Amino acid sequence: METAVRNDVAQVWKDCLMVIRENVTEQSFKTWFEPIIPYKLINKRLIIQVPSQFFYEWLENNYVKILRKALDYAIGKDGQLEYTIIIDSGGQKAQQARQKPGAAPEEARNIPRNPFEIKVSKEVIFDSQLNKNYRFENFVEGSCNRLARAASVAVAQKPSVTAFNPLMIYGEVGLGKTHLVQAIGNYIEGQNGNNKLVLYVSSEKFTSQFINAIRDNSLQDFMNFYMMVDVLIIDDIQFLAGKEKTQETFFHIFNHLHQSGKQIVMTSDRPPRELSGMEDRLLSRFKWGLTTDIQTPDLETRMAIVQNKLATEKAEMDMEVVEYLANCVDSNVRELEGVVNSLIVDSALLQRKIDIELAKYRIKSLVEESQKAISIDKIIDVVTAHFNIKVSDIKGKTRLREVVLPRQIAMYLTKEFTELSLKTIGYHFGGRDHSTVIHAIQTINDLQNQDRELLLHIKDIKEKLKK
């Protein structure tokens, strides 16, 4: 075994596992060795992939002797072990970490504590989660977004050097916040010779990663991961409102990054002062940098956005049509783009030019669509899915808080969106009395004024209902 040239990494790792299995408990084997992926075998250097820094540290602190034994058996006394770490930048496993070669064997032998002289490179490639289509070049400038755009360009050109740190951009939905902050990331990534780590994350994802980290006991990993980036772009931070623990963690990451001269970029759907449910110490940090808004674009900007969209899609329409569309859809760029997209599809399908008739027809059907009655069944479906509860529960007798509140919200929304009488609404919710429905509506009305989180839930549900 000692001298054989082994170049089959899978086989070598299998041999290692055989030795390991004999020396550790079943549980430890499952937890610490099954997740390891044999990565490469270069001469007598075995490179294994581990899921995190923490994982590697744990192996090193607890299983170094056994690993040595396994290597002796599978490769020989001069076998070396190296680790590479997979960085999971949320959801998908990112490509792969690069690793630095471990120390020479001579050296390794001289160090008693650790037979491998393990070196783990901090140098990792991870997915920045950026959408490459969001660039400054295709972001139309108008008076509605001039300052936000200028600040973004400045930050992109000199991250963490400008006074705009953090940069906070706020504004209503569909006005280009995400586009703009992603453009910052893409610009920085696209610069040659720059090895800044850029990371884009929605606050929703940040929160769920945080929750998972707590569940999996890997909070330190989570923090390390975020503290490693050079440019952190965090979208829709209003979502952190009311989430105390997540905010606290974000606060630490924020401070660490800021103190180490890293750039932070944030967006929100409302100005910081309206972010109730956000800790003051966090809000006051935002003031260190620049806070600026994006407003609804004026007619000319909307027309330019339509033209810009047409150019990217290599489609055409007369100026008259462009103006018509920009007039009809005036408050949300996303919707405006949606209309242009549907028209492009229509015109391809019907093999006709996008003219004013086609545009009128499309707008008319969109308006009808949005006015289409929302049914009680749909409300119940959306609400139960939103809160992850069962339809049978919402209609049933349970008084559990997790069900009562969604039930009340569903009744409240049924009243708002349908013409149904209180009695009928009660009937659909498990034969409840009309006074129960009145009580539900009042409760939600009252709560909405005090409870920001509830308000966000309702806002969210309404958006889902309109889809």
Ligand code: ADP
């Ligand atoms: P927000 O994050 O503010 O809700 P988005 O950035 O998602 O909005 O923008 C919605 C859509 O509108 C995106 O497809 C984006 O590319 C487009 N958009 C918004 N503003 C502009 C603009 N000024 N120029 C070009 N496209 C824009």
Ligand code: MG
């Ligand atoms: Mg957005």
